[in-house]
Amino acid sequence: MKNIIVLGGGYAGIHLIKSLKNQLKNEIGSSVRIILVDKNPYHFRKVLLFKVVTEEVQIKIPFEHYCSEGIEFMQGEVLNVDSTSKNVELKVENEQVINLPYDYLVIALGSVAKVNSTIPGGISLGDEKSALLIREQINDLIQCAKLIDDKEKQKDALRIAVVGGGITGIETVSELVEWYKNKLGIAGINPEHGEILLLDPKEHLLDIAPLKVCEKLEHKLRDLGVKFIPKTRVREYKENQLHCENGAVYSVRTCIVTNGLSANPLIKKMGLPLSEHNQLIVNDIYCVNGYNNIFAIGDCARVVDRKTNQIDSMTCKEAVPQAQRLGKILTNLLLNRPNKVTHKGFPVKGYGISLGPHEAFVWAQKWGIDFVITGKLGLRIRKMTWDQASLVTNSK
Ligand SMILES: Cc1cc2nc3c(=O)[nH]c(=O)nc-3n(C[C@H](O)[C@H](O)[C@H](O)COP(=O)(O)OP(=O)(O)OC[C@H]3O[C@@H](n4cnc5c(N)ncnc54)[C@H](O)[C@@H]3O)c2cc1C
Known part of the structure; x- marks a missing residue:
């Protein structure tokens, strides 16, 4: 049985789990064991954090929502990764430290808000x-x-x-x-x-x-x-x-x-190759350079489209398709199938921005044409992107 350990149940982690669940249906529990690890018992909808400033709003989704059909969840704080012995060092209940062995490891430990030391009162x-x-x-x-x-x-x-x-x-x-x-x-x-x-x-x-x-x-x-x-x-x-x-x-x-955001500082401790912004350097199948069984996606990875040199930014728009592709790549690897799936930069320029509780501003550019949608329709589109990112429907 091969152990796939996914570190981090943020946007990248949950989409990877969904993709693996769909692709490896018959293998999970027989030839493959998949464990999602997060320090919290819930997926945190970070993109809605600004709403918490003004109202009591529920932005935590328990991992049971994602970890069904044989996918296991383990709550614990990742302390380090030992790529030689292929273990994850994890702090679990009662401060106990355990080693979790892996055959394939996916690091999706995200980012933290940049702290500006000259604005200490901010x-x-x-x-x-x-x-x-x-x-x-x-x-x-x-x-x-x-x-x-x-x-x-x-x-x-x-x-x-x-x-x-x-x-x-x-x-x-x-x-x-x-x-x-x-x-x-x-x-x-x-x-x-x-x-x-x-x-x-x-x-x-x-x-x-x-x-x-x-x-x-x-x-x-x-x-x-x-x-x-x-x-x-x-x-x-x-x-x-x-x-x-x-x-x-x-x-x-x-x-x-x-x-802005910076990659999770824990990444620096792992002794894996890092970019100048302390993100893990990966190739076009999200494999960390020099390690054929460690992968990284989302905010903690520096992902480049080799054809266009476009570097993915730290947003869900990039993290989600990375995770969907990696699900297919890992499946091909596990089932010994030839893999043709590789990274591609996001094809459309654009952003959805909510402008308070009643409207949003959505801009997209394709074929050199700019599309702008505002008002309530813009907000509906924005809400849809929030929900799709967290794999829920019609949340508040
Ligand atoms: C306030 C704010 C607003 C944002 N707004 C937008 C937006 O509007 N649109 C957009 O596209 N992007 C937005 N972003 C960026 C977006 O949130 C990130 O790009 C996205 O979260 C990346 O997903 P991820 O899975 O890589 O990382 P994360 O979502 O950061 O997930 C990382 C996961 O790892 C877990 N973790 C971290 N450290 C450990 C540890 N030591 N042990 C165990 N688990 C650990 C965390 O609990 C978390 O579940 C925003 C970010 C912030 C902070």
């Missing part, structure tokens, strides 16, 4: 705890601002900044704005006094899109009540002051940082 939106802390801080600042009579001082006490205008920054700021203004109204404060800034070093948001698309998105944010401050790199956040490299200073009471 909160990096990376996990549930940080999202709840942001909510708590905003509730507190509203209570404090209630006691301020002077209009300008009250505005300074109510200003919130989101640093980083990527998809996460845009979705967070958009979700916040209506909720925040409502909260201010309920507290008897003029909602206009609560300003929300979005700062980014780039001139335009979504700058991989043509200018007219960027401007349309920026226009939508302005209509929502978000103040986008372009060409502004934040240098430091200290004593409620946001200091920017261009000399601008903003009085800000809550600073939310959404400036």
Whole structure:
């Protein structure tokens, strides 16, 4: 019996499990044993984290939802991988450390939110705890601002900044704005006094899109009540002051940082080949360079399309097709079938971005033509992408 161990039940891990389940139906439990390992008992829907800032929302799905038909789940924190003895070192219940042997290993341990050391007072939106802390801080600042009579001082006490205008920054700021203004109204404060800034070093948001698309998105944010401050790199956040490299200073009471992801730092301990951004270097069948039984997909892998040199970015859009292909590749390997499946870069440029609870902005470019869908239809498409990524239907 061959042991396939999948480390990480994020977006890449669950799609790999689904693919293996479909392809290896008759082999699971007889010639193949598949174990999914995660430190949590649930798949965490990271892309919905911004919603936790404003509401009680369930974004954890127990692994029983994915691990049926003979697929096993083991909860444990991966401590290291020993590629010589082919074991995974795992911390399980009661702090016990065990070795889990593998024949084939898939590393899908994802990423963590980048922490910017010059913005120590800022909160990096990376996990549930940080999202709840942001909510708590905003509730507190509203209570404090209630006691301020002077209009300008009250505005300074109510200003919130989101640093980083990527998809996460845009979705967070958009979700916040209506909720925040409502909260201010309920507290008897003029909602206009609560300003929300979005700062980014780039001139335009979504700058991989043509200018007219960027401007349309920026226009939508302005209509929502978000103040986008372009060409502004934040240098430091200290004593409620946001200091920017261009000399601008903003009085800000809550600073939310959404400036990207870095590969899971645990990867560095494994002694496997790493890229300059500390992702595992893999070939076009997701095999870690130099190790024919260790594979890596998702945010922790540096995946390149050999034909176009396109490097996959750290998004679900890339992690999911990687996992689907690896399922087929591993099946071919296990069943001794010739393999023709190799990595290909994502064929369509595009993004779906929710703009608060009522609408979204979807942009796609194909054959040199730009397609933009907004409003409720855009939101329906965005929700569909969230659900497909987590293999659920019609979630809230
Ligand atoms: C706030 C936020 C918003 C985002 N928004 C979007 C978006 O709108 N669209 C988009 O496409 N992408 C978005 N992303 C990026 C997207 O979440 C990632 O690209 C995606 O999660 C990658 O999937 P993955 O399976 O590689 O890693 P992950 O989803 O990070 O999964 C890794 C898994 O490994 C487990 N794990 C980690 N360390 C250990 C350990 N030591 N032991 C055991 N288990 C461990 C984790 O519990 C987790 O289940 C966002 C990311 C963040 C943080």
